[in-house]
Amino acid sequence: MQISSNAKSSMRESVIGRLRATDGLLFGAAVGSGLTAHAAEQGGADFILVLNAGKFRMAGLPSLTCMLPVGASNEIVTRIGRAEILGRVSAPVFFGFCVLDPRLDIGARLHEIRRWGFVGVANFPTVTSIEGSYRQMLDSAGIGFEREVELIRAAREEGMVTMAYVSSADEARSMKAAGADIYCASLGFTASTQTGVPARLNLFQAIPLIDQVLKPVRNADSLLLVEGGPIVGSAEAVQVCEACGIHGYIGGSTLDRLPLQAAVRATTAGFKSLSVSVRTAAGSNRSSQEDYWPWGVIGRAPSIRRVIHQIQRVAPTRLPVLILGENGTGKELVARALHAGSSRNRRDMVILNCAAIPRDLLESELFGYEPGAFTGATRRRIGKFEDAHGSTLFLDEIGDLEPPLQAKLLRVLEDGRFERIGSNVLQYTDARIVCATNRDIRKMASQGLFREDLYYRLCTMEIEMPPLRDRIGDLPLLVQHFLHEIRAELNPNIDAIDEEAMQSLLAHKWPGNVRELRHVLERAAVLCSGSIIGRDDFALQGTGHASSIQTTHADSPSKSPLTEKEWILNALEETHYHRSKAAQLLGVSRKTLYNKMLRYGLL
């Protein structure tokens, strides 16, 4: 059926008029499925743009897959547009037209596209996404942007609405000469930590760039849009559009992938948390769970299963072990598991936090001292190495160990020999050394901040505890485990937490990891007036919602190791605030302790 030029022109003007008459900002939905198109229209999308990128996003891949040879773009868009979208939505539908194939007869394909019911086209996938000499070679060979300009010109002649993706003022000028109706300033693929696309610009850098790109085409006839880059939600889109004085925004991954992932995640978490609640309420058999999670290392994530496997393999040996992981991930739990799984478990594991003790006292803590070794050393004291003879010595925060002590530790690791301070008599210890740190000790070693020879001795066996955010699927199990303990210790009335509360917990980033989770649950259990912890029980603590759950402990991975003040507080707590005993424990005089307490406002 032939369409007269008047009819063609009328259709184009009608669509443009409709877009111009939109209240507020224009919103274009860049989609790859009928489901998204339909939902976007229901939400008020002003037009639908069918792109191959949308299909790849629905497959869980980043938008930039649209530039790869994993499918002929035009065939994909045709299939989705015709089978799932055209005739099912009333909003104008545009075709994301790939002109990169030089064998393609643009005019003939445009004719078909129009006949199928698409009202317009956009140059997508586009070489405007490409930078560097590869782009230059495409342009030089005549298979780059020149073809896209040809598309816009031919589409205009075909009477279609023309949308031009541009990333520079020169490109905008070329598209203007070809007769584009709508210009979309492309800021590149949407930045996302999930897809790995780095953020090239922030919003404030994007605004002048958009101004610059669209400057040649700012006139009463043009519709100006923006897409991609740092715009990751409606608030940013509105902010940019208003700051730049442009008509609207085209949403792709911000429309489908990001919100869809969040919604599916939350819904799935809802099902999971509900099932946990039901099991808890029914009194599930905890002892069988304890059998399944040996030594209290709880989780089904592959990373935790790997840790359990490593513990099982390494525990019976006397190899030194280096445990890595953020604060609160359970490094001490792993150390205890290694001790419990060894033949040394008849004696208690000896623990020393290298960051909790002032540098000048750490040496005496580790190696012990003889009377007269230094001022105040009135009697012999054995150190942790001797104390841990035949057992396990867990050195936490090993990354904070001073270089001179690193050398001494290396020697003990090599042959078990050391000397007490103030003595030249060699002592021998059969302590198995397990170390832990939250610092990047490999990097420290490469930068000379940690002895490389000691690092290589320690890293004979490394166990890395994953942060909770990387195994968030284990959270319901952990909640169940902690609730059981909390019932016994704090509030016997607590049965479970409700679905909404669980969703809040699942949405939180948990910088303090498992320890933070336990503290949050403990507080909620104390404040909960019924038997089911709800989201409000978290909010009662002034958190509002779980995304702002705070912990009062030093849980943040960026938090520095224990300070002297905390070290003193720990000693005071341990001695029930008996200052003389605390001073003795700390290895300082009572007067020194008093002065320090005064300095830190502990009096």
Next chain:
Amino acid sequence: MPNLGKSYFTFSVVLPQFESDRFYFPCMPKQIHHYELASTAWIAATQGPCFLLPAMAGLDPETVDLLGCLPIANANARLIDCLTAPDWQPEAVEFACVFAADPFYDAAQLVEDLRTANISGIANLPSLGILDGRFAEVMSASGFDFQRELQCLEFAKRQGLRTTAFVWNEQQGIAGLQAHADQLVVHPGGFLRHARAPEEAASAAVDLVKQLQQLSGSETPILLYRHPTLYHELAAATDIADGIIIYADQFQR
């Protein structure tokens, strides 16, 4: 005069609109001008090894490497379609060219499909190795890069396939050697973008061949892709490289 003791390969292409027919150009440089459009039955009777790259059928030989990694075809699907066609005769094909960073086609599936089609060699073409600048960085950040292709080739090698790594620069060449590819092919396309004249690009490609030959200590053959735009400029390179690959479409009538 080409050294006939060396390896010579050519690409064979398949036009999708004629599923039962294939263009095939074998790799005997002395006789290149004799070969024309051939049927599948003819392929079966052909002597000499070739690389099979159906995805780029019909493209201008001079731009095929530029267009290969763009979304104008499903490179691996077309390859598998070709290999599973009822009249498929694999005898002439030594290496199947795959897009080895395809997120929809994991290496295990790819190797399995090649094995089913009696293919014993794999090469990374089309390749993201040609990309550069920020576009390459963004792609790489999402896991689409030359390194991913090498991982696919390494996997294929562990599964017993012979591997050919097409490389565009020194860094990729070294990575290809480290990945223990059975042979490397220096693709001059990467040098063309920076060269002021074709001779300069040809010279850079030859230098890279020599350098990789030194690094490999003659353990790994270093071949040269005789890029259509550098056909004459690379003539001298045939005496240096351990083998030559010619894009046969340039001889298509």
